Amino acid sequence: MIRNILKYPDPELKKKSAPVTVITDKVRELVRDMAETMYAAPGVGLAAPQIGVLQRVVVIDISAKDEESGLIVAINPQIIHTEGESYEEEGCLSVPRYAANVRRHARVVVKFLNLEGEEETCNADDLLAIAFQHELDHLDGVLFVDHLSPLKREFFKKKYRRMADESQEA
Ligand code: NI
Numbered sequence: 611m612i613r614n615i616l617k618y619p620d621p622e623l624k625k626k627s628a629p630v631t632v633i634t635d636k637v638r639e640l641v642r643d644m645a646e647t648m649y650a651a652p653g654v655g656l657a658a659p660q661i662g663v664l665q666r667v668v669v670i671d672i673s674a675k676d677e678e679s680g681l682i683v684a685i686n687p688q689i690i691h692t693e694g695e696s697y698e699e700e701g702c703l704s705v706p707r708y709a710a711n712v713r714r715h716a717r718v719v720v721k722f723l724n725l726e727g728e729e730e731t732c733n734a735d736d737l738l739a740i741a742f743q744h745e746l747d748h749l750d751g752v753l754f755v756d757h758l759s760p761l762k763r764e765f766f767k768k769k770y771r772r773m774a775d776e777s778q779e780a
Contacts, residue, residue: 611646612643612647612650613643613644615651615656615704616659616660616661617704618702618705618753618770620704622659622662623659623704623751623753624751625659626749626750626751627658627667627751628665628666629665629666629686630665630685630686630723633685633726637667637685640658641667641683641725644656644658644661644667645669645671645681645683647661648669648671654670654672654737655668655669655670655672655741655744655745656668656669656703657746657748657749659751660703660704660748666686666749667683667685668745668749669681669682669683670684670738670741670745672741682732683725684722684723684730684742684745685722685723685724685725687720687721687722687745687746687749689719689742689746690720690721691718691719692717692718692719693716693718694715695713695715696713696714696715696716698712698737698740700740700744700754701754702744704748704753705753705755705770708769708770708773710754710755710766712744712757712758714739714740714743715739715743718734718739718742718743719731719733719734720732720742
């Protein structure tokens with residue numbers, strides 16, 4: 611089922627998510643819905659709090675549309691190693707029609723549980739490394755715009771309020 615994606619400045623997006631203790635049918639259903647919602651958007655990643663579920667679950671798929679599905683399901687993910695720096699443009703399904711460059715690590719090693727409850731380790735670089743860092747931030751109530759400099763962030767807030775007003779008038 612496609613779920614509604616919460617949009618900035620929804621206060622739910624600022625909350626910290628809790629770890630999954632047992633992988634139940636409800637968690638499996640959550641993951642199915644998250645994947646469906648992400649593909650429909652379309653987006654390359656989605657975290658559970660973006661659909662109002664405060665659990666540490668993310669889905670990521672950075673493969674091109676015509677490729678075989680490269681769906682990654684990460685439960686209770688943790689970054690255990692970082693390397694290098696990157697400064698690439700990011701967007702977010704919860705912050706539509708806005709993009710900005712964000713400072714991230716260029717490579718990360720992420721440890722998480724898959725849907726079978728098995729521990730997996732992923733060595734990620736490029737877009738996948740950015741996606742992991744972006745989605746894991748959501749689990750701690752952090753949006754990519756929170757990484758902007760204070761000045762850029764003020765600019766974003768003003769611009770975004772103006773955009774919201776305009777779409778209400780339309
Ligand atoms: Ni996002």
